[in-house]
Amino acid sequence: MTTLLSVKNISVTLGNRKILDNVSLDMHAGDLKVLIGPSGAGKSTLLQCINHLITPDEGEIHLEGKKINTQSNAELCHLRQNVGMIFQDFNLFDHLTALDNICLALVKVRKLSKDEAQKRARKELDRVGLSNRAGLYPAQLSGGQKQRVAIARALAMQPKILLLDEPTSALDPELVGEVMNVIQDLAKGGMPMIMATHQMDFVRSLATEVLFMEHGTIIEQDTPKVLLADGAKTRTLDFCSKLNNLKGCEL
Amino acid sequence: MELLDLAFYTERVIPKLNEGLIESLWLIIPASLIGGSFGVLMGVLRVFGTKWIKKIADTFVAVIRGVPLTIQLMILYFGLPYLPFVKIFLTPYQAALIGFIFCTGAYQSEYIRGALLSIKQGQIKAGQALGMTKLQIIWSVIIPQAFRKAIPGCGNEIIYLIKYSSLAYIVTHIELTGEAKILVSRTFRPTEIYLLAGCYYLFLVTLATWILHALERKLYIPGFGKANS
């Protein structure tokens, strides 16, 4: 199996605190890895290191077997085009319509003509069920719709991997479903993903691997079947059941 | 009735006030364009500059904002020729224009700075994550948003500029207010002449307000800039 992306021995230090301590992982075609862990564990930091929104102090990123030279803007741009990112708080461009949010990078980065960009943007909006919202501005969309536009925007760049940082945790409970449905469809379609999430039914049914993080390191790493088996003596199960007691939702 | 003496207005007052108006526009338009650009530059430096550049720009703005414009104009025109080593002689027009550019630029930089600071940083990350360069993000995301947020403040400043341009008479540059003063001293009819000069300013301000509103309407984006968007 070819390795799509390798994260090799990444460390991030802030002051004298290690936010990430020697973290490595490999992504292959069809992988869906889920990051779980307490607040402050370093999940967001790890995700942002992968596409170099945060520059790690040590370590390397390899894309399809090739080491990314992070000094080169062209290589960084290449990395980011191939690794899409979805943020917790959507981060849509406030001054652009849903359609133009998607078109901007298609025109500026992918160098598509305006017509081609719009055509592709409409297709992606259709995929997330928002073709009738193309002309609306972010302020006119609900949280769930904003996140779906953000997903469409990332997909339009035709990334090989998608990073998702708690894509539903800023949403009202009744809006979580519409976003999770889109992500589920993507997962079933075989899009490789690394996702920080606490949506446990999604993790159980679709994750190929669970990475449990704490204090900047991965301390457990296995299939959800193993880590979340009834009665398993794992930190992952312990954490998830506590989370459940807190939220009172099904595990 | 003296007030209705039409010939007095059409032959003596209005031609002179019109001359003054042209002079005023020669101050207001360059000062707002150059001062505006200067303000944008200062605003950008105050937000994105290195530590020392920020300090220098902040200090400059603090000084300009802290000293009355009247004093600044007098320093530029009456003070500079008496400097100990290099003596600088400015014409009245130059002194007034430079004073206005500094003044309006300093205030404009406040509005630009506020607008830049209010842009949600997540959008910059989103742009980077899509592979956009810093320059592309500044041009296509930050500037269009900051511009919209800065319009009301910057517009207000232009309206102030229209009115404080009347201070040019302090450095003996004769514009609208100067012409009015001269007319009054010749005709001893201050009421009508100052009222009419006031109307000229009112007209300029109304025109500027109207243009600014038209610009705001043209650039309007539903919900943009509201706290909760």
Ligand SMILES: Nc1ncnc2c1ncn2[C@@H]1O[C@H](COP(=O)(O)OP(=O)(O)OP(=O)(O)O)[C@@H](O)[C@H]1O
């Ligand atoms: N800009 C920053 N400056 C200082 N500390 C930071 C910064 N960003 C993150 N940290 C610290 O790094 C640690 C890891 O943060 P990170 O956001 O990656 O955690 P997380 O696992 O995503 O948490 P959460 O579940 O709350 O999103 C935290 O302790 C946080 O306080």
Ligand SMILES: [Mg+2]
């Ligand atoms: Mg996080």
